[in-house]
Amino acid sequence: SSELTQDPAVSVALGQTVRITCQGDSLRTYHASWYQQKPGQAPVLVIYGKDNRPSGIPDRFSGSTSGNTASLTITGAQAEDEADYYCHSRDSSGNQLFGGGTKLTVL
Amino acid sequence: QVQLQESGPGLVKPSETLSLTCDVSGYSISSDYYWGWIRQPPGKGLEWIGSFYHSGSTYYNPSLKSRVTISVDTSKNQFSLKVSSVTAADTAVYYCARQWTVTTTNYFDYWGQGTLVTVSS
Numbered sequence: 001s002s003e004l005t006q007d008p009a010v011s012v013a014l015g016q017t018v019r020i021t022c023q024g025d026s027l028r029t030y031h032a033s034w035y036q037q038k039p040g041q042a043p044v045l046v047i048y049g050k051d052n053r054p055s056g057i058p059d060r061f062s063g064s065t066s067g068n069t070a071s072l073t074i075t076g077a078q079a080e081d082e083a084d085y086y087c088h089s090r091d092s093s094g095n096q097l098f099g100g101g102t103k104l105t106v107l
Numbered sequence: 108q109v110q111l112q113e114s115g116p117g118l119v120k121p122s123e124t125l126s127l128t129c130d131v132s133g134y135s136i137s138s139d140y141y142w143g144w145i146r147q148p149p150g151k152g153l154e155w156i157g158s159f160y161h162s163g164s165t166y167y168n169p170s171l172k173s174r175v176t177i178s179v180d181t182s183k184n185q186f187s188l189k190v191s192s193v194t195a196a197d198t199a200v201y202y203c204a205r206q207w208t209v210t211t212t213n214y215f216d217y218w219g220q221g222t223l224v225t226v227s228s
Contacts, residue, residue: 033214035153042202042221043153048214086153090213094166096143096155096206 004099011105012077020072022087022099030089032070037084082106109133111203111219125190129203137161141206144188146199193226
């Protein structure tokens, strides 16, 4: 099916590592990209391709994929990482797919 | 520096047509990227509306395809969105964004700030 599924909410203790996952059949073929969105702001690309970070994105953000599951890992989460995170991919018809989003709380 | 800016009415009446424009600066929309529209209803997630490539290829979300049109004005380096027969369910923040799509790699790297469109009488 052409859907991406994310857990609605995840929490992490300050300085610890957290993994946010995204499941979907399209991820067996196409890379996921990941976006961070803070309240009242536009989404910001944090990971794209196999595991690439745009300029300015801290190296504590990384991406990986196994089978139909893509993961965004934050190693040493900071208070400023508290945000909504969305995965994104495409299907074979060129339709763009977004996950439902994961709200990350940094405790 | 690539910049995108959405503009258009913030209030649209039910059954009418929503019209938005995205002005692009710092990059030509006739170059090797797709350009797209994404929306986000208040308190909800992101929904892709549609994208186009300068060659003329246009892709629409199947769930919105019958009501959506994306057009391009390369002379002004801008593109537009029309959504017809709107209802309250079309109330959302609308974003325009630059899209890279090549083989298995696909992402939106630059986004506009977004504009809230409310559908109400």
